[in-house]
Amino acid sequence: xxxxxxxxxxxxxxxxxxxxxxxxxxxxxxxxxxxxxxxxxxxxxxxxxxxxxxxxxxxxxxxxxxxxxxxxxxxxxxxxxxxxxxxxxxxxxxxxxxxxxxxxxxxxxxxxxxxxxxxxxxxxxxxxxxxx
Numbered sequence: 001x002x003x004x005x006x007x008x009x010x011x012x013x014x015x016x017x018x019x020x021x022x023x024x025x026x027x028x029x030x031x032x033x034x035x036x037x038x039x040x041x042x043x044x045x046x047x048x049x050x051x052x053x054x055x056x057x058x059x060x061x062x063x064x065x066x067x068x069x070x071x072x073x074x075x076x077x078x079x080x081x082x083x084x085x086x087x088x089x090x091x092x093x094x095x096x097x098x099x100x101x102x103x104x105x106x107x108x109x110x111x112x113x114x115x116x117x118x119x120x121x122x123x124x125x126x127x128x129x130x131x132x
Contacts (some may be wrong), residue, residue: 019062021120023055031082049075050107056084
């Protein structure tokens with residue numbers, strides 16, 4: 001397996017102290033920074049992609065990892081939740097705003113021998129290169 005994509009995101013729940021909601025928003029933020037055109041362009045199937053998600057929050061045990069995984073539109077998802085993120089305490093109102101971070105990695109089972117280097121870029125050996 002080779003990591004093809006890494007995207008990061010941040011999400012929050014300002015009023016409900018809902019760690020899962022903040023985590024889901026962080027994943028959506030990361031996904032909105034990414035476009036997986038390489039699958040269509042190079043003929044790979046999205047179903048073959050593994051998606052590793054790492055969520056950082058102050059209370060990892062309060063995140064429903066299955067709910068986060070269900071939000072991923074493609075690939076085989078694996079979600080792990082770790083200590084991270086941030087809680088912002090509003091002492092005047094007795095509330096906590098939850099901030100979650102997400103790292104979303106897309107992995108694909110590709111053979112290194114099927115790719116070639118060209119000007120510091122890696123392309124599939126079968127990719128049609130103009131003039132070469």
